[in-house]
Amino acid sequence: MADTHYSYLVNEAMARRKNNTQITKTLRESLVMDSIQDSRRHLEALALDIKMVNDHIKVDESIFGEASVDYDKIANKLVEKLHWPNESIRIIPQGSVSTKTLIRSPDNSKFDIDAVCSVDLSMIEVNDPMDFFDKVGLAIEEWEPEAKRRCWKVDFKGRRYYIEFTPSTPLNKVPQTATNQIALSPSNRYRDKALAVVNTPSRQWKTSNPEGFSSWVNDQSSRPLLRWLIENSMQESYSLDSVIPVPAQEVEISDTLRVAIRLLKRHRDMSVKRNYIEPNLKPISIIIVTLLTQCYEGLADKGAVYTHPIELLLDLVELMPYMIEHRANDYWISNPTVEGENFAEKWNENPQLKNSFDIWTNLLKENLNEILAADNLDSRRQIIKEVFGCTATQSPPSPIISGLAQNRPTQAHKAPPTKGLA
Known part of the structure; x- marks a missing residue:
């Protein structure tokens, strides 16, 4: 058991949730059966329902083979057009692909697959950050890339996804004449994986660590909190080839x-x-991933042990909203791999973003309580299908959320693809 920053945040979250309705309280009440065997049977049935949702929302594995081919196409084009050495280029899957958390959209529209192109600048000629960024865009112009804040969006025809491709360089390979232009610094965690990316609005280098962030999520996920996994002590390993393959997505x-x-x-x-x-106010994936992983790490540091994954899942969901920090009256969700980077920065500029997060988490808790309060397995399964959009028509259930109707937009909107790291 370790006394760490995240274990402190978990303790604070546990104290704060005591003043609120607990999802796990509903779970425990619903599991007051005649025997331990009955309780286990209900947990296993709920686990099967969750597996059904997980299987429904996962992305077809064949897509990741296609993405790996497209990564190679981009790398080869950089070599061909810019005459950069093969050994100078390293392409790294990032975001939800590298953490095995990519999901398909409810309407099956295109989704993004993120990748980082890490180039050793000591092996090529580059004048400044924008020169580097523009050269990458020019080399792949036949695919009509769209310039974004830090990446190029490449939409390969006939694919079910597009690739957001971020030009970068290892932090220690930035030319010495430009080091004073680098915004932010890497944290001590996964420091060796830190990169410099081009922040096009400022036209300067900015510290980033997508590979380190993915490693953080993957490393925490491998820490066993379930009793039988603690006994087995499961571990994973990862490839370090120049073009890293997309990890298998079975979870x-x-x-x-x-x-x-x-x-x-x-x-x-x-x-x-x-x-x-509203689509433009929805909680971004990087915030969801960070809060859940911080919570998981804090529980692991505390030495928490669970007998069933459903119990752990509900604790994560329930504690997650309370993991948000406050620093100098600002909301703060820190990037564990980059010092001073606050994923909640825009919340402090636009309070509607935090309000939207609160609406969503309240809805989430209400839906989960409704699921757990179902009086039989069949009705519970039907509610789960409706809540997570696993029905044929994906028609919305009748919500039982008090005080949220006034927050509903008046027109339907198409959910946009996830942006950023996840």
């Missing part, structure tokens, strides 16, 4: 952190689809 419910991330992202997308929150 079992025992991998509870990743399942929680997938479920909450899906619930958020369904909340947009059903007009409870």
Whole structure:
């Protein structure tokens, strides 16, 4: 048991939730059966329902083979057009692909697959950050890339996805003449994976660490909190080739952190689809991933042990909203791999973003309580299908959320693809 920053935040979250309705209280009340065997049977049935949702929202594995081919196409084009050495280029899957938390959109529209192109600038000639960024865009111009804040969006025809491709360089490879232009610094965690990306609005280098962030999520997910996994001490390994393949996306419910991330992202997308929150105000994935992973790490540091993944899943969902920090009256969700980067920065500029987060988490808790309060397994399964959009028509359930109707947009909106790291 370790006394860490995240274990402190978990303790604070546990104290704060005592003043609120607990999802786990509903769970415990629903599991007051005649025997332990009956309780276990209900937990297993709920686990099967969650697995059904997880299977429904996962992305077809064949897509990731296509993405790997497209990564190679981009890398080869940089070599061909810019005459950069093969060994100078390293392409790294990032975001939800690298953490195995990518989900398909409710309307099956195109989704993004993020990748980082890490180039050793000591092996090529680059004058400044924008020169580097523009050269990458020029080299792949045949695919008509769209310039974004830090990446190029490449929409390969006939694909079910588009690639957001971020030019970068290892932080220690930035030319010495430009080091004073680098915004932010890497944290000590995964420092060796830190990169400099081009922040086009400022036209300067900015510290980023997408590979380190993914490693953080993956490393925390591998820490066993379930009793039988603690006994087995499961571990994973990752490839370090120059073009890193997209990881296989199969995730079992025992991998509870990743399942929680997938479920909450899906619930958020369904909340947009059903007009409870505006698309431009929806909680971004990086915030969901960060809060859940911080919570998981804090529980692991505390030495928490769970007998069933459903119990852990519900604790993660319930504690997650209370993991948000306050620093100098600002909301703060820190990037664990980059010092001073606050993923909640825009909340402090636009209070509607935090309000939308609160609406969504209240809806989430109400829906989960409704699921757990179902009086039989069949009705519960039907509610789960409706809540997570796993029915044929994906028609919205009748919500029982008090005080939220006035927050519903008046027109339907298409949920946009996830942006950024997740």
